[in-house]
Amino acid sequence: MKELLLLGLLLDGKKHGYQLNEYYKHTLSFCADLKKSTAYYILNKLEKDGYVVHETERQGNRPERRVYELTETGRVLFYELLRQNLADYSRTYYDDDIGIAFIDQLPMGEAKQLLKAKRDKLIGTLNQFKEVPAHEGSWRFVIEHNISHLETEVSWLERMLEELCDD
Amino acid sequence: MKELLLLGLLLDGKKHGYQLNEYYKHTLSFCADLKKSTAYYILNKLEKDGYVVHETERQGNRPERRVYELTETGRVLFYELLRQNLADYSRTYYDDDIGIAFIDQLPMGEAKQLLKAKRDKLIGTLNQFKEVPAHEGSWRFVIEHNISHLETEVSWLERMLEELCDD
DNA sequence: AACTGATTAGTCAGTAATGACTACTTTAAC
DNA sequence: GTTAAAGTAGTCATTACTGACTAATCAGTT
Numbered sequence: 001m002k003e004l005l006l007l008g009l010l011l012d013g014k015k016h017g018y019q020l021n022e023y024y025k026h027t028l029s030f031c032a033d034l035k036k037s038t039a040y041y042i043l044n045k046l047e048k049d050g051y052v053v054h055e056t057e058r059q060g061n062r063p064e065r066r067v068y069e070l071t072e073t074g075r076v077l078f079y080e081l082l083r084q085n086l087a088d089y090s091r092t093y094y095d096d097d098i099g100i101a102f103i104d105q106l107p108m109g110e111a112k113q114l115l116k117a118k119r120d121k122l123i124g125t126l127n128q129f130k131e132v133p134a135h136e137g138s139w140r141f142v143i144e145h146n147i148s149h150l151e152t153e154v155s156w157l158e159r160m161l162e163e164l165c166d167d
Numbered sequence: 168m169k170e171l172l173l174l175g176l177l178l179d180g181k182k183h184g185y186q187l188n189e190y191y192k193h194t195l196s197f198c199a200d201l202k203k204s205t206a207y208y209i210l211n212k213l214e215k216d217g218y219v220v221h222e223t224e225r226q227g228n229r230p231e232r233r234v235y236e237l238t239e240t241g242r243v244l245f246y247e248l249l250r251q252n253l254a255d256y257s258r259t260y261y262d263d264d265i266g267i268a269f270i271d272q273l274p275m276g277e278a279k280q281l282l283k284a285k286r287d288k289l290i291g292t293l294n295q296f297k298e299v300p301a302h303e304g305s306w307r308f309v310i311e312h313n314i315s316h317l318e319t320e321v322s323w324l325e326r327m328l329e330e331l332c333d334d
Numbered sequence: 335a336a337c338t339g340a341t342t343a344g345t346c347a348g349t350a351a352t353g354a355c356t357a358c359t360t361t362a363a364c
Numbered sequence: 365g366t367t368a369a370a371g372t373a374g375t376c377a378t379t380a381c382t383g384a385c386t387a388a389t390c391a392g393t394t
Contacts, residue, residue, distance in 0.1 A: 001262045001265055004265055004266070004269075005265050008265075008268070008269045008272075011269075011272070016342095016343085017342085017343060017344075018341085018342060018343075021342095027268070028265070028268060030264065031260065031261075031264035031265045031267075031268055032260050032262075032264070032265055033260055035381075035382060035383085036343095036344085036382090037344090037345085037346090037381075037382055037383075037384095038380085038381055038382065040343095040344070040345085041380075041381065041382085042380090042381095045379095045380095063342070063343055063344080063387075063388060063389085064343080064344095065342080065343060065344085066343085066344090078272075079272070079273075082266060082269055082272060082273065083273070083281055085262065085263070085265060085266035086266045086267075086270065086273075086278060086281035086282055086285060087281040087282075087284040087285055088284075088285065088288070089263075089285045089288040089289045089292065090262070091292055091313075091317075092259060092261065092316065093198065093199050093200055094198075094259065094312065094313070094316070095168045095199075095252065095257070096252070096256075096312070097197065097198035097199070097309045097312060097313070098168055098171055098172050098175075098195070098198050098199055098252060099171070099249060099252035099253045100198075100305050100308050100309055100312070101175070101194070101195060101198055101305060101306065101309060102171075102175045102178075102249055102305075103253070103305045104304060104305060105175075105178070105245075105246070105249060106246075106249065106250070106253075110250075111253060114250055114253035114254040115253055115254075117254040117255075118253060118254055118255065118256045121255065121256040122256045125256065125258055137271060138267050138268060138269075138270045138271055139268070141267050141323075141327050142264045142267055142268060144323065144326075145261065145263070145264060145267070145323050146258075146261070146264070148319045148322070148323055149259065149261070149316060149319055149320075150258075152315045152316055152319045153316075155315070156308075156311065156312050156315055159311075160308050169351095183372095183373090184372085184373060184374075185371085185372060185373075202351075202352055202353085203352090203373095203374085204351075204352050204353075204354095204374085204375085204376090205350085205351055205352065207373095207374070207375085208350075208351065208352085209350090209351095212349095212350090230357075230358060230359085230372070230373055230374080231373080231374095232372080232373060232374085233373085233374090
């Protein structure tokens, strides 16, 4: 998937590392977690397979930098991956479930305290999302998507906190 | 997190690889994706750090096998990881969002067809979950958790399918 | 002019994860 | 009795990913 993201960032013209990262931060950091070193790793791989090329440029006295550009096959790959991404579904695993599966190993009172801490962090994240200014286009759906899932998570947690009996 | 899972599987006594895998399949395969080779990888790591030990046994004419057992520090680690897991929250990234972010790159008609394919697969997964027989204890919450998120995903998709205009 | 912190660019060693593979056993079908 | 399918146990080469690091420039401050 991260390939799709990087190819997509290069769709509208060549970019160097910093531009890629800025663009990612402002528009796509909601969708995926992309570390800088991972980005270079993937760009190298894409280049080895001929999907992108780079030339080296120097601006002023700055260190050299690589300007990446999509090749034709890179553009084809982008559309292929995009179609796949839109048509496929693969289930998400939630780490939270592992803890719940073993919750009986703790006294219920303590477990509930811990879950309340989780809930508070969760609500913090949710509020951050709610403060994101409205965006144009398909962007809106991404934000709504995440908010829906966060709200689902909160209700689930609160339902559990109610139903777990203190014993 | 997979450490927590494996330590948890060993809580109620020593087990060999096959028993671990069986137990995982029947009870925890809903919570996490654990490949066999990953399990061995993690067991080796846990053993190197002294959290589990193994002895080799042979039954009949079968090939040798390792029976893993929790050490005291392993048991302590389990409870530490469990408390962490219950109290922490870290956001989930959804691959679906990456495709949505670039959906404008396709004719809307095609995009909607692709999303309908996604929805159908999604509904398939949802139905599988709904057929899971009711379970005892905290288990129920895991199932409900996943069903809630799957339903959220379906509504989101259908809302999008309605709102995306054909142009 | 010396210091500080943010910006810019990239490398590299080490960790994490897994697909593909070997090899042997048991059950049971034909 | 031989072929097939499923069960059983584990290794290994390769891929995927990341934290920590170097190194330089630039803007602002003291």
